[in-house]
Amino acid sequence: MNIVKTHGLTKRYGEADVVSGLDMEVAEGRVYGFIGPNGAGKSTTLKMLLGLARPTAGEIELFGKPFNSRTRAEILKDIGSLIEAPSCYGHLTGEENLEILRVMLDLPRKNIDEALSIVRLENQRRKKVSAYSLGMKQRLGLAGALLSFPKLLILDEPTNGLDPAGIQEMRELIRSLPEKYAMTVIVSSHLLSEVDRLADDVGIISDGRMKYQGPLDKLHGHDESRSLEEIFLELTGGRRSL
């Protein structure tokens, strides 16, 4: 079953199509790597999936239901997200930040402990977020996204600001989510090597259009020696993401 399905999804700002006729399909229990050069339309697409941006045209289906103003609240309860820079209140502690989401989502208190433990922030829970490093904020943002243990997790550049050890930790965590918590994960990243290591399926977007979508191993084909970067450059006409 496809957890996410879009048909002809389009977002226009003025005269420019940031996302153009995008057909996206994300299968249940998979890690979907969403890659594309800067400004390709990745974040805009993810924002539309979360109701943060209104599509100009096209349809979105989430969990097999059409995503519209009537079904929006019910559908979004099952989605956790971390979009662009980590969102948090700097004047509050990490725990207090999660408490706001917990109250809003009506979740048990133990979810905070569990989410903090997953992202390894238990010892920093009572520290004000303004004193967190960018990597810690990123992990707190992920804890917020995981708080309800949603069916679908949408992560936009989750490794931003993390050191190499943190990136590896995040990669292992994301990889473990489908099996451990029966989650489907969409990860957008400009780090192709990261996506190569953690995704089951990939969607490559360039100039707002989907250039390839399918299993990662099928993309590599029979030629294992070709890196994802080489294939990516070929598909996007040489536009580099980095």
Next chain:
Amino acid sequence: MIKLLKCEYLKTRRRYIFLTLLAVTAMALVWTLNGRVTEDTRRLGWMIYLYQLPVLDSVIMPLMAMLAASRLWDIEHRGGMLRRLVPVSGRNELYDAKVIYGLSMLIPCLVIDWAGVIVFGFVNGFQGDFPLRLYLTRLLCALLPTVTIFLLQNALSMAFRNQAVPFAVGITGTFVGMFSMFLPRLPWLRRLTVWGGYGALSFVGMYGYTAETRWRDVFFTVDEPDPFAAIFLTLAALAAYSMGKRLFKLKEV
């Protein structure tokens, strides 16, 4: 809604917004009640304050409304938390929670200010019967422009990430409101601006005060509050609320 209001409370921890508003209210009260109570002021006390309160309200309340709205939205803009909150809660409900929470801090301050004058009057033995009906009318006449200004400032603080914009509007409006009371030849300035509402809805006139005779020959007139101004403010409040909510619905976060 209760959940969202609790969240608003949690978000504003360590920001001391209500405490700041209370401190401004206390300062305003000290400013209002400062001065020697004489035999004349004791005789005319209830009416003197009914006459003076709109002037004070026109300065203090718009600033407090601006402060409350700005602080409430600034934490969302700085934290980028709307990206996280909008998917888990409806935009309408989020906006309403901000409005209710802001007013729940602002209105008690207005009531404290109002009640402070009454307590002061009783403690200092103001003469004559306490004009309860006039004081209740006075409270409503202060409440209407305060709510309207807050709704306007709330919409501006939500729409602009840079809080200098709502601050500039608020400060300019406060000056317009205050000076409109001293410009009787420009009645439209009072009647057609939300900040002028305090003056437009003031219903007590004072005559006979001179530097020499001071309070000795003073007398007061009581009219009905201007119904046109009341209707204008009610419509402006509805417009500000609807506009803010609409903008919030369209806002990409």
